[in-house]
Amino acid sequence: MTRLRLFDLPLDVITLDQTLDRLGEWIYRTPRAPHTVVTLNPEFIVQSRTQPDFVTVINQADLVTADGVGIVYAARQLAGTEVPRAPGMDIVRGLMERHGRDLRVFFLGxxxxxxxxxxxxxxxQYGIQVAGVHHGYFGPEEDQRVAELIRDSGAHLLLTGMGAGRQEIFNQYWRQVLNTPVMIGCGGVIDVLGGTAQLAPEWTRRMGVEFIWRIASDRRRWNRAPKLLQFVRLVQAQKRKQKA
Incomplete structure (x- = not known):
């Protein structure tokens, strides 16, 4: 597996199927060992510019996949490499479809x-075992309690949906306590599975422009548009710097 660097952050060149194969190996490996997964998108890169802790945990992740088409664009422009997408929603659904009742999942967020x-x-829908559930509205003072709850659940897979940065930092900081084979910062995946957010239409997902559909269809997401514009400017500025 090739690992690129974009804006001081890692990015693994790995397909969705290869991602599912690797995570399946981690899930059932003996003895158990914790692994963190980051699904990189443009907002992560913009946010990381002002959050050193976020940069640190992304660099410590065991696997970093290209979630959004913006990351594919950046890799093409800055590294001259075509990177396949492995979005968080597709990873989660793929694992559940592959492993079904053999998979114990904890839903956090x-x-x-x-x-x-x-x-x-x-x-x-998938026949998975529910290892446990917990909402995402708790402060850092409760992190250890929640981490121990997840550890004691015996989950194979932890879905952490607490917002960019917070979810990745939680997974990485508490990874040894959690001792969960695969931990994914999955953003709005829990909301989609819970029916409080709508999955983008398949045609937008095939074209890699589902983020545009989400912003246009949900006023709560309109404040994310400036971040996407900032990301494009970052890519263009870095490309000019590399040519200089």
Missing amino acids: AKPGVAETAAKNAAD
Whole structure:
């Protein structure tokens, strides 16, 4: 597997199927060992410019996949490399489809009640075992309690949906306590599974422009548009710097 560097952050050149193969190996490896997964998107890169802790945990991740088409664009412009996408939603669904009832999943994140609904829907649709659920509305003073709860659940897979930065930092900082084979910062995946957010239409996902659809269809996301513009400017500025 090739690992690129974009804006001082790692990016693994790995397909969705290869990602699912690798995570499947980690899930059932004996003895258990914790692994963190980051699904890199343009907002992460913009946010990391002002959050050194976020940069650190991304660099420490065991696997960093290209979540958004913006990352594919950046890799092409800055590294001259075509990077396949492995979005968080596709990774989560792929693992559940592949492993079904053999997979124990802990759902961490979203508003109170949403994780419970997401867990029930996932169990009904994919047959997975629900290792546990917990909402994402708690402060750092409760991190250890929640980490120990997840550890004691015996989960194979932890879905952490607490917002960019917070979810990755939680997974990495508490990884030894969590001792969960695969931990993914999955953003809005729990909301989608719980029915409180809509999955982008398939045609937008095939074209890699689902983020435009999400922003246009949800006023709560309009404040994210400036970050995408900032990302494009960062890429252009870095490309000019490399040519100089």
